[in-house]
Structure formats: C-alpha cells, structure tokens
Amino acid sequence: MRREAKNAADSGFSNTFAGKELNFTSMILPIVAYGDPVLRTVAADITPDYPGLTKLIEDMWETMYASNGVGLAAPQINRNIRLFVIDSEQIFNNQDDEDKGMYPDEPGHRLVFINAHIVALDGKEWPYNEGCLSIPKIREDVMRPSQVTIAWVDENFTPHTASFNGITGRIIQHEYDHIEGKLFIDYLKPLKRKLLKGKLDDITKGKIKVDYKMAFPR
Numbered sequence: 001m002r003r004e005a006k007n008a009a010d011s012g013f014s015n016t017f018a019g020k021e022l023n024f025t026s027m028i029l030p031i032v033a034y035g036d037p038v039l040r041t042v043a044a045d046i047t048p049d050y051p052g053l054t055k056l057i058e059d060m061w062e063t064m065y066a067s068n069g070v071g072l073a074a075p076q077i078n079r080n081i082r083l084f085v086i087d088s089e090q091i092f093n094n095q096d097d098e099d100k101g102m103y104p105d106e107p108g109h110r111l112v113f114i115n116a117h118i119v120a121l122d123g124k125e126w127p128y129n130e131g132c133l134s135i136p137k138i139r140e141d142v143m144r145p146s147q148v149t150i151a152w153v154d155e156n157f158t159p160h161t162a163s164f165n166g167i168t169g170r171i172i173q174h175e176y177d178h179i180e181g182k183l184f185i186d187y188l189k190p191l192k193r194k195l196l197k198g199k200l201d202d203i204t205k206g207k208i209k210v211d212y213k214m215a216f217p218r
C-alpha cells in the first residue's frame, strides 16, 4: 500500500527512511505491475529454511521505503509466498498536527508477517482512500472492517496472534489480500471498475510514468 505524498520533496529517495538506517547490502527490487498473474495467485506458506529469507526481507524494506510504500507483499516482487512487511509508523511521523489522534493505533507498527492467516474480521466498516504500488496513480475509497485478528510468524519464526485496528489494521488487510491474490480495486463497484479499465490497461502495458522501479507484464 502507498501513502499519499505530501509534497515533491517527500517522494525522493534517500538512504535513511523515517530515521531508519538500512543495510547497505540490500537492494531495490522491481515492483510487479497490475496484470501480472503473480498478483492473482494464492501464495504458499514457507519454512525457516526458505533460501535467502533474511536478505529478501531486507530488500523488501528497502524497496518499500524507496517507493513511499507503507506495506509491501512478496507477490509484488514476484515471489509467490506468504510474506509481507508493513510500517504504519511512517503515517504518524508524516501526519499534520491537526490529524493527530485520528487513528487508535498511534504511533503505528513496523512488522514482518510470514505465513499469515486471518483469524477474524470485526467492527464497523470504514472508508479509506487506498493506493497500491502495483497499481500506480489510482487511489480509491475502500470499505473494510475496523479490526483484523491475525496469526503469523515473525522473521525469527516466532508465532504471534494479535488484533490490529486503525491505519495498521487497514494496511494489514490490504497486504494480506495480496497473498490471497486479491487487489483493492476488486472492492470497487462494477461501474467504477469499468471507468478505470483504460488506466489499468495502460499500467499493464507500461504506459505510465512512475518514480520507482517497476516490472510490466507486457
């Protein structure tokens, strides 16, 4: 999921993102664009001996921050596995004073989710204007339940079960959809979807200007 850029300077790349030092051996991976079948496959669980997992997670952090993402799922970097990373701390760090206290999950979370499975979705549905790194320059309001309860293992394969709400719960649901082969545009009404068809086709064909590295299906 991508956050909205507040100004031009906000969309630049640097070696530190939100004050977090990155490992210099990590690299930016191309983000798979809408239309690639990998975004439509249900991803598989992995075991701790998955080759190069530590480096892969580092690369996903770097790729996510370089594209102003607040979440990134493995299918978006062409890996059909149940792995995603989220950093909602960025949203709160970039928030205007007047928006403080708007979400119950302040100051956010920075987490790695492996082999995640949703246990329950609860609470009132609320709209949020979502964007996706695989579907650049399209943002639409999506209704989702306010709370997600999820079971997963972290980067050390330590198991967790926890509930998340606010912006963190929103990002987790968006990224979880990616490992289930779903996209935020699937929630739009058929007419809205139809109106976006031309734009979506252009993304698939690579007929779009983006400020981060992408891989187009054709």
Ligand SMILES: [Zn+2]
Pocket: 001, 131, 132, 133, 134, 174, 178
């Ligand atoms: Zn996405």
